[in-house]
Amino acid sequence: MSIETVLAEARTGLRRVEPHEALRLQDDGALLVDIRPRHNREAEGEIPGSVPIERIVLEWRLDPRGEHRIEGVTEQTTVIVLCNEGYASSLAARDLQQVGLPAATDLVGGFRAWAAAGLPVRAEVTPAIT
Template sequence: MTYASVDELLEASRASIERLEPHEASERVASGALIVDIRPEWQRESDGEIPGSVVVERNHLEWRLHPESGASLPFAQAGQEWIVVCTEGYTSSLAASALTSLGLPASDIAGGIHAWRDAGLPVVAGPTAVEHVVAAPTSP
């Protein structure tokens, strides 16, 4: 399919996925979903990271999350629910759509990490190394 604009591509991508508000995403995580942060290091350093999220930069996403790719992460199991996050919720929509086209259960966070933080949900300083899980905040 050919799209006339990026906006048209984004609209089609969003029509193929479920978009979650930050608190909905947090509830899904409590039920076993994993957040995957696709932002580059400089953005994670600037805006922080969601504790418990898995860091997989966008250019490796499909290979690291598809359990049959031959290059998947150890916790990329069949049926694992993925919630994609970026800065403001644009790139995450495109990425989640790509994952669903591979048969993976994927959604994204509307508004990205900015909406997550604005909802009062936890954010910690980054950056965490690629393909690692973001550590929980430490207690004083």
């Protein structure tokens, strides 16, 4: 199976969101999770209020029943995952649904679509949760 097929299958279970909708959902309490590597965040900035979590520990930090989850994550938490352009985030959101976050999804076009839409970006880089 090709990665294009894997990606298409992952997206069948997601209700992906556009940048302006992601901002509205964030204002309503959704958790924006940035899985981009630090060098990308340093070069391009971050979304204010987003939480950078390294992809390698994503499921452990967001499993609503896991002992290593970050504070406040429950099965009802809406999580919007973002990467550079919206590819890796689709796979990550699918994986989060599989560990008990049915409202997990991702940002169409990723961080770059957010920035291109003129939405807020901050230059300071937050240390990622590891």
